[in-house]
Amino acid sequence: MADDALPASTVSVNGRQCEVRTEPDTALLYVLRNHLGLKGTRFGCGLGVCGACLVLVDGHPTYSCDTPLWSVMGKSVTTVEGLGADGPHPVARAIVAQQAAQCGYCMSGIVVRAARLLAENVDPTETDVRAALDDNLCRCGSHNRVVRAVLAAAAEMRKGDD
Amino acid sequence: MSTEALPPTLVANPRLGDWLRFDHDGIVELRVGKVELGQGIITALAQMAAEELDVDVVRIRMTATTTDLSPDEGMTAGSLSIQQSGASVRQVCAETRDIYLDVAAEKLAVPKEDLTIEDGRITGPHRTETSYWELADDRLLDRPASGTVAPKPESDYRVVGTNVARIDLPDKLFGRPRYVHDLQMDGMVYGRVVRPPSRGATLTSLDTGPTLQLPGVVNVVCEGNFIGVIADREEVALTAAQRLRADAEWNVHPSLPDEDDLPAFLTSAPANTTHIAETQQPTTASPHGSWSATYHRPFIAHGSIAPSCAIALATEGPRLHIWTHSQSVYNLRREIARELGMSSEQLVVGHVEGAGCYGHNGADDAAMDAAVLALATPGRPVQVVWSRADELAWAPLGTAGVVRIDADTAADGSVLSWRHEIWSGSFISRPGMAPPPAFLATSDRDRTAIYSDAEPPLERGGGTRRNAVPGYDFPSYEVVNHLIPQMPLRTSALRSLGAHLNVFAAESFMDELAANAGRDPVEFRLSHLSDLRARAVLEAVVRQSNWSEWTPGDSVGHGVGYARYKNSGAFCAVVAEVSAVQEVRVQRLTIAVDAGLMINPDGAVNQIEGGAIQATSWTLKERVRFDTYTVTSDNWETYPILRFSEVPAVDVELMPGNGNPPLGVGECAQGPTTAAIANAVCDALNVRVRALPFTTDQVVAAMPS
Numbered sequence: 001m002a003d004d005a006l007p008a009s010t011v012s013v014n015g016r017q018c019e020v021r022t023e024p025d026t027a028l029l030y031v032l033r034n035h036l037g038l039k040g041t042r043f044g045c046g047l048g049v050c051g052a053c054l055v056l057v058d059g060h061p062t063y064s065c066d067t068p069l070w071s072v073m074g075k076s077v078t079t080v081e082g083l084g085a086d087g088p089h090p091v092a093r094a095i096v097a098q099q100a101a102q103c104g105y106c107m108s109g110i111v112v113r114a115a116r117l118l119a120e121n122v123d124p125t126e127t128d129v130r131a132a133l134d135d136n137l138c139r140c141g142s143h144n145r146v147v148r149a150v151l152a153a154a155a156e157m158r159k160g161d162d
Numbered sequence: 163m164s165t166e167a168l169p170p171t172l173v174a175n176p177r178l179g180d181w182l183r184f185d186h187d188g189i190v191e192l193r194v195g196k197v198e199l200g201q202g203i204i205t206a207l208a209q210m211a212a213e214e215l216d217v218d219v220v221r222i223r224m225t226a227t228t229t230d231l232s233p234d235e236g237m238t239a240g241s242l243s244i245q246q247s248g249a250s251v252r253q254v255c256a257e258t259r260d261i262y263l264d265v266a267a268e269k270l271a272v273p274k275e276d277l278t279i280e281d282g283r284i285t286g287p288h289r290t291e292t293s294y295w296e297l298a299d300d301r302l303l304d305r306p307a308s309g310t311v312a313p314k315p316e317s318d319y320r321v322v323g324t325n326v327a328r329i330d331l332p333d334k335l336f337g338r339p340r341y342v343h344d345l346q347m348d349g350m351v352y353g354r355v356v357r358p359p360s361r362g363a364t365l366t367s368l369d370t371g372p373t374l375q376l377p378g379v380v381n382v383v384c385e386g387n388f389i390g391v392i393a394d395r396e397e398v399a400l401t402a403a404q405r406l407r408a409d410a411e412w413n414v415h416p417s418l419p420d421e422d423d424l425p426a427f428l429t430s431a432p433a434n435t436t437h438i439a440e441t442q443q444p445t446t447a448s449p450h451g452s453w454s455a456t457y458h459r460p461f462i463a464h465g466s467i468a469p470s471c472a473i474a475l476a477t478e479g480p481r482l483h484i485w486t487h488s489q490s491v492y493n494l495r496r497e498i499a500r501e502l503g504m505s506s507e508q509l510v511v512g513h514v515e516g517a518g519c520y521g522h523n524g525a526d527d528a529a530m531d532a533a534v535l536a537l538a539t540p541g542r543p544v545q546v547v548w549s550r551a552d553e554l555a556w557a558p559l560g561t562a563g564v565v566r567i568d569a570d571t572a573a574d575g576s577v578l579s580w581r582h583e584i585w586s587g588s589f590i591s592r593p594g595m596a597p598p599p600a601f602l603a604t605s606d607r608d609r610t611a612i613y614s615d616a617e618p619p620l621e622r623g624g625g626t627r628r629n630a631v632p633g634y635d636f637p638s639y640e641v642v643n644h645l646i647p648q649m650p651l652r653t654s655a656l657r658s659l660g661a662h663l664n665v666f667a668a669e670s671f672m673d674e675l676a677a678n679a680g681r682d683p684v685e686f687r688l689s690h691l692s693d694l695r696a697r698a699v700l701e702a703v704v705r706q707s708n709w710s711e712w713t714p715g716d717s718v719g720h721g722v723g724y725a726r727y728k729n730s731g732a733f734c735a736v737v738a739e740v741s742a743v744q745e746v747r748v749q750r751l752t753i754a755v756d757a758g759l760m761i762n763p764d765g766a767v768n769q770i771e772g773g774a775i776q777a778t779s780w781t782l783k784e785r786v787r788f789d790t791y792t793v794t795s796d797n798w799e800t801y802p803i804l805r806f807s808e809v810p811a812v813d814v815e816l817m818p819g820n821g822n823p824p825l826g827v828g829e830c831a832q833g834p835t836t837a838a839i840a841n842a843v844c845d846a847l848n849v850r851v852r853a854l855p856f857t858t859d860q861v862v863a864a865m866p867s
Binding site: 039043046079101102105106107133135141142145147 | 327334335337343395397466520547764765773779798803804806807812
């Protein structure tokens with residue numbers, strides 16, 4: 001079927017208005033990955049449980065795997081690629097710098113969630129970070145390193161604000 | 163060094179140019195047969211190459227393993243990559259360096275001994291200078307490894323032993339495509355497979371009409387019980403798979419045993435029984451005490467965060483190109499060819515990174531799914547991604563098992579004889595290692611179940627018997643293995659294989675024996691342990707965890723576990739501290755590991771820490787659930803794993819290498835961690851829990867009635 005036979009929708013992703021042609025109930029995850037080529041958002045469970053597909057919709061952490069396209073029309077979607085003001089987000093950079101990942105597959109969702117936390121709370125405690133990330137699953141056991149990296153990124157961001 | 167002493171994977175792939183080439187732009191292209199699984203192996207191997215060549219590590223480009231280009235180094239499994247591939251890379255690079263020094267000496271007309279290499283720049287007396295990049299010539303490496311050049315002595319290492327940053331992580335953290343799931347090819351279509359509703363179900367009818375009418379559906383494949391669909395968009399493939407599932411009719415029947423009585427099933431199922439027994443010091447002393455206990459582990463899922471994925475493209479011939487996150491692209495090529503009636507030469511299988519797999523998960527199955535769908539859709543790359551439910555329910559599982567240990571003890575409680583008896587399914591059903599079919603797709607197609615009775619020899623660490631031979635100085639021991647060939651659920655390699663259950667059982671039992679004799683568990687172990695490296699890790703973990711200053715309290719406890727992985731790999735001791743108020747929580751793990759030379763210490767700590775946290779998850783939470791028809795724990799709510807708020811603090815101490823060769827660390831902590839937690843739970847509650855996982859229900863069930 002030719003793409004132009006499909007309904008066109010416009011969605012705002014990382015500050016850009018993007019036109020996609022697919023059914024309105026298509027999950028945002030596939031719009032991002034396949035229609036817009038943003039591969040940072042990852043498929044993990046398809047049920048909104050593991051957090052690998054997390055994006056921000058109008059600033060709210062949202063599972064893109066079970067969010068239909070129609071529900072984000074007129075809203076602003078931010079993916080891991082669009083989080084940082086100038087290049088990758090400090091949390092992502094801290095995770096690389098501290099080797100706080102093993103396979104890395106769950107990390108986009110973790111970076112999105114942590115970025116949201118740091119936007120709300122510039123000086124979180126370790127307990128705050130663990131609570132914020134509790135719905136993001138990691139199978140490799142990188143949790144403690146991630147928590148340290150998020151705290152380091154928070155400190156770095158506070159320094160930058162001085 | 164002579165050629166007889168060359169590392170095995172270099173003997174199998176002797177041509178230097180198959181491993182390495184320089185280009186004129188200052189890049190070293192390194193090809194290896196071991197693949198990145200999130201364990202950091204390509205970074206460690208790049209370090210070893212940079213060290214021998216005397217180049218900056220950023221110049222090393224690691225080529226993804228592919229069957230048409232890379233040296234065949236077998237599987238990436240068993241914590242062997244540093245030992246196997248590392249040894250070959252080191253030798254290849256040492257010989258390459260030597261060859262280029264010869265050429266440089268001739269070109270610069272200076273004695274070879276006067277040349278030095280720094281970051282690939284070769285300098286000699288009188289400001290003479292050249293470089294690998296200037297001299298780069300593939301013909302120089304068109305020769306076999308000679309074994310006549312010795313690699314650098316460890317004392318000269320500058321790159322090995324440092325925490326070089328992981329090569330692959332920037333892409334993975336910054337949202338750049340790197341995983342096999344991210345490959346986007348021209349004309350790519352999306353495949354999904356519909357698995358049967360239960361084990362042993364038979365497809366009786368399938369109405370493909372409604373699916374084929376869906377806009378965007380390219381093809382439906384139905385052979386035997388195998389049902390697959392291909393669509394031009396992923397969202398259409400998902401809808402079409404749902405449609406097919408609704409339009410399929412199956413004959414189902416109950417075939418699985420009672421999950422709540424799994425140990426009884428395991429100990430009564432038909433099995434192949436083998437014995438190993440050794441008496442080192444015949445004793446006439448009659449035993450003072452005789453003891454026995456039985457331990458159980460359920461089926462455990464690999465639980466990769468990424469469902470398995472592969473892409474296949476069929477072209478004229480037919481020829482097949484497959485992109486996969488398999489741990490063994492060479493075996494996969496051979497076995498896919500065999501089961502599709504093709505020859506290996508018709509296939510190219512290339513590795514593309516996936517998520518952590520922790521053993522034989524659905525990666526190989528997804529590759530066969532993609533191959534079958536691609537052959538039905540020639541000319542278009544077909545990407546297959548599994549669902550979460552299929553990943554948790556249909557991928558091979560780490561087998562359930564039972565271990566019974568009997569011991570006779572002397573008056574002071576020390577062990578006179580030890581008997582370790584195992585009932586277990588196989589850990590070995592990777593493609594090529596067990597009779598066909600090896601893949602879910604061909605199993606479904608041919609309506610033939612996948613079974614395996616494979617067990618590797620003990621010299622290679624064994625499978626179900628891994629770490630069943632005692633690591634302590636017992637005067638006599640016996641190991642009896644009942645390997646169950648026809649398991650109700652398909653089983654295969656999961657991180658550490660049988661070492662997890664065997665060490666959990668043996669180290670729990672050591673604590674039980676120590677308690678029976680009124681002795682401290684650490685002292686009791688040390689009194690049976692003469693190996694100095696073993697003693698050193700136990701002593702280190704005792705020191706690091708302040709074992710002797712422990713303050714007992716209500717519902718808190720500490721416990722220790724020790725093993726030398728495979729009896730020939732890394733030494734690992736763990737102290738666990740737990741609280742057990744409403745549920746068991748692990749508060750802290752202190753770990754000491756001696757794995758000889760460390761290539762990348764922080765990478766090693768990362769692997770050990772990750773292994774221990776994963777083992778904590780297995781220990782506290784994980785159990786594959788099933789009814790008499792099929793696996794029911796097919797999502798993260800029915801198969802929960804450890805979360806951020808539940809993860810213990812983990813401190814890892816690496817012992818000095820002391821000139822010992824490097825050993826893998828990815829699996830050494832699994833058994834000792836579970837044993838340490840079991841012993842800590844007993845310390846906290848005075849209840850010996852012998853069945854995993856330690857959920858509240860199972861702890862309560864272990865309490866004396």
